[in-house]
Amino acid sequence: MQKGLTAILDQLDTRDWLQKALFEISEVNKRPTKPLDYFYASWAGDCPRGIQYIMNGLMPFDIDAKGRRIMDNGNYMHTRYGDYFKSIKRLIGEEPAFRKDMDGVFISGRGDLIVLDELEKPQLIELKSINDRRYKLILNAPDEGDYLQWNLCAKALGFTTGAVFYENKNTQAVKYHYVTYDEKRYKIVLDDFLMVKKYNDLGKLVPKPEVCPNPKWCAMRKSCK
Numbered sequence: 001m002q003k004g005l006t007a008i009l010d011q012l013d014t015r016d017w018l019q020k021a022l023f024e025i026s027e028v029n030k031r032p033t034k035p036l037d038y039f040y041a042s043w044a045g046d047c048p049r050g051i052q053y054i055m056n057g058l059m060p061f062d063i064d065a066k067g068r069r070i071m072d073n074g075n076y077m078h079t080r081y082g083d084y085f086k087s088i089k090r091l092i093g094e095e096p097a098f099r100k101d102m103d104g105v106f107i108s109g110r111g112d113l114i115v116l117d118e119l120e121k122p123q124l125i126e127l128k129s130i131n132d133r134r135y136k137l138i139l140n141a142p143d144e145g146d147y148l149q150w151n152l153c154a155k156a157l158g159f160t161t162g163a164v165f166y167e168n169k170n171t172q173a174v175k176y177h178y179v180t181y182d183e184k185r186y187k188i189v190l191d192d193f194l195m196v197k198k199y200n201d202l203g204k205l206v207p208k209p210e211v212c213p214n215p216k217w218c219a220m221r222k223s224c225k
């Protein structure tokens with residue numbers, strides 16, 4: 001019932017200029033799905049079958065205007081924390097980018113912030129804006145997928161230490177975990193990417209994982225066999 005009501009309220013009222021403007025913004029900012037021949041660092045730890053779908057332009061981009069705003073809110077967290085660290089003169093880099101061959105796969109990505117610690121040593125900080133439910137699940141360690149992503153960026157950018165930093169988007173509470181570069185975690189990601197590359201080259205579908213890691217939200221959940 002509540003969902004139905006939300007759907008009705010979300011319907012476009014063409015007499016309302018602001019609603020029309022918001023609709024136009026969401027249309028203009030839609031990103032078309034297109035085939036890719038390289039990997040994004042942000043895919044570290046993701047379902048290999050899902051990565052293959054994205055690389056081949058098969059994963060539908062089904063984020064609506066609200067989803068887009070949620071995503072953008074997370075992205076702008078980087079700007080905000082960049083400003084925070086800048087204000088205490090500890091920021092030395094924002095969104096350091098890389099595009100390079102890493103042991104046989106071409107990877108594009110970027111870290112979030114480079115911040116000086118108390119010994120003036122640069123630390124790579126990965127920022128995550130997460131909801132209350134996920135925030136409560138982060139206890140003694142960072143989320144493994146987030147660690148894998150930080151780890152891959154650390155390898156590419158030449159860092160050995162840093163932190164995965166979480167902000168609760170419902171409450172603005174924060175927590176973080178210090179992390180160190182781990183070769184084993186790098187190999188896990190690399191092996192996944194190499195497998196996807198191999199199956200792409202063969203023109204075959206990557207085997208579906210025994211347990212689907214994202215049965216509720218994956219846009220391919222109905223057609224992925």
Ligand code: SF4
Binds near residue numbers: 048050220
């Ligand atoms: S439905 Fe599950 S197994 Fe298939 S691509 Fe999506 S996450 Fe992977």
